[in-house]
Amino acid sequence: MARNLKTYLSNRRTRLPKPLSVEDAAQHIERLHLQRNGATYSLFFGDMFGQELFAVSLYPEPETALRLAGENVPARVFEVFIQANRTLLSDPRLCVGTWYLEEEDTTFLDIVAVLPDREAAIELGQQFNQIAVFDLFAGVEIETGGTGEWIATDIPPQKRLPKPER
Amino acid sequence: MDRNGHSPAKASAETGALAADKIWRQDTVTNTVQVLDILPDDTPPRLLTGQHLNRNGKPGRMFQQMVPVPDAALFARLTSQIRRGDTIQITVTTTWDESGYSAALTDFALLPSIAASSAESVLV
Numbered sequence: 001m002a003r004n005l006k007t008y009l010s011n012r013r014t015r016l017p018k019p020l021s022v023e024d025a026a027q028h029i030e031r032l033h034l035q036r037n038g039a040t041y042s043l044f045f046g047d048m049f050g051q052e053l054f055a056v057s058l059y060p061e062p063e064t065a066l067r068l069a070g071e072n073v074p075a076r077v078f079e080v081f082i083q084a085n086r087t088l089l090s091d092p093r094l095c096v097g098t099w100y101l102e103e104e105d106t107t108f109l110d111i112v113a114v115l116p117d118r119e120a121a122i123e124l125g126q127q128f129n130q131i132a133v134f135d136l137f138a139g140v141e142i143e144t145g146g147t148g149e150w151i152a153t154d155i156p157p158q159k160r161l162p163k164p165e166r
Numbered sequence: 167m168d169r170n171g172h173s174p175a176k177a178s179a180e181t182g183a184l185a186a187d188k189i190w191r192q193d194t195v196t197n198t199v200q201v202l203d204i205l206p207d208d209t210p211p212r213l214l215t216g217q218h219l220n221r222n223g224k225p226g227r228m229f230q231q232m233v234p235v236p237d238a239a240l241f242a243r244l245t246s247q248i249r250r251g252d253t254i255q256i257t258v259t260t261t262w263d264e265s266g267y268s269a270a271l272t273d274f275a276l277l278p279s280i281a282a283s284s285a286e287s288v289l290v
Contacts, residue, residue: 037221060214060230062269067231067258069179069193077191077262084266099219099226106195108219108229131216134227141225148202148230149250150214 004045005053005092006116012166016092019043026078029096033073033107037100040112040136043082044092048136053114054121055097055134058152058160064088065110071100073107085111088157093164113161118142128152128160191262194272201252202230204245210236213244213271215256233258235271244274253277 001017002008008016020028020043032039032047040048040055059065064085068077078096088094088111097112114136115121125133125144129151132141152160179193203214212232219226233256235241248254257273 055227057228057230060232062212062232062234065229065231066260066267066269067193067195067197068260069195080262080266099221099229101197101219101221104195104197106197108217110229110231112227132228139224139226141227148200148214148216148228150203150205150232 002045004051005042005048005114006051008044008092009116009164009166016044019090020046022079022082022086023075025082025096026075029078029098030073030075033098033100034071037071037102039096039098040114041096041098042092042094042114043089048095048114050137051114052137053116054118054142055136056113056115056121056124056128056130057110058113058124058128058130059088059111059157060150061157064157066108068107068109070105071102071107073098073109077109081109091158091161093161124161188264189261190264193260193262194257195260196255196257198253198255198277201248201250201254203250204248205232206241206245208234210234211241213256231258231269233269233271237271240271240273244271247276248274 002014008014025043029039029041042048093113095112095114097110099108121133122144129146129149130144131146131148132143134141199215199217202216205212212234214232217229219229255275256271258269259272260267260269
C-alpha cells in the first residue's frame with residue numbers, strides 16, 4: 001500500500017489506499033483549514049502539507065473553483081464540494097485546495113493537481129498556458145511563461161492530466 | 167460597489183436564513199483580481215480571473231476562477247470597460263442549495279488607475 005503520492009507514482013507494485021469517506025475528509029479539511037489557514041488534501045493520502053509536490057491549477061470552472069466568505073468554513077461546504085467533484089478526485093494526483101486570505105476575509109476553494117516531478121508540472125503548466133506552477137514544499141512560484149488565457153475550452157476536466165507513468 | 171452594502175475587500179456569509187427557498191448558504195465576496203480572459207461565447211458568458219494568494223507577506227499560488235456572468239447588462243458593461251490583463255474588483259455571489267452550488271458575478275468596479283485611463287480615452 002502506498003504511503004504517499006510520490007511512492008505510489010514511482011512504484012508500480014504499490015496500490016492506492018482506500019479513499020476516505022467524504023464526511024471524514026470534509027471534517028478533516030475543516031480542521032486543517034482553520035489550523036493553518038489552508039490545506040491541500042487528497043482523498044487517498046489526506047493532508048499533503050510539507051510534501052515535495054508541485055501544484056498546477058487546471059480547473060478554474062465554476063464547479064471546481066469557488067470563493068467563500070470568511071475563514072470559518074463548515075464541513076458541510078467541503079462535503080458538497082467533494083461530492084460534486086468525486087469523479088475528478090478519484091485521480092490521486094488531484095486534491096482539494098483551500099487558502100484563507102486575511103486581507104480580503106475570503107477562503108478560496110478549488111481542485112488542484114499535484115505532481116512530484118518539477119519538470120512534468122512545468123510542462124503541464126505550459127501546455128495549459130499557465131502563468132506559474134507552485135512549489136508546495138518551498139512555498140514559491142515557478143513561472144511557466146504562459147499568459148493565463150483560457151485554451152482548454154475543448155478539453156474536459158477529466159482529460160487534462162496525462163495518464164500517470166508508473 | 168457591493169450590492170449587499172459591504173465595503174470592498176470584505177466578505178459575508180449568510181447561513182440558514184433562506185432555508186425556505188432551500189438555500190442554506192450564500193457567500194458574497196469582493197476581491198481584487200486580474201482579468202485573464204473574457205469568454206463571451208459561453209452560456210452564460212464567463213470571466214476568467216486570476217489572483218495571487220499570499221500569506222504573512224509571502225507570495226503564494228495563483229487562484230483562478232471562471233466566473234459566470236448571467237446578467238447580460240452587467241456583461242455588456244464589463245466588456246465595454248475592461249480588457250484582458252486589467253486588474254479590477256469583482257463581487258461574486260455563490261449560492262448553496264439542495265441541488266449543489268452556483269456562482270455568479272454580481273458586480274465589478276474598475277480600480278482608480280483604470281477608471282482614470284478609461285475616462286481619458288472617452289475625452290480624446
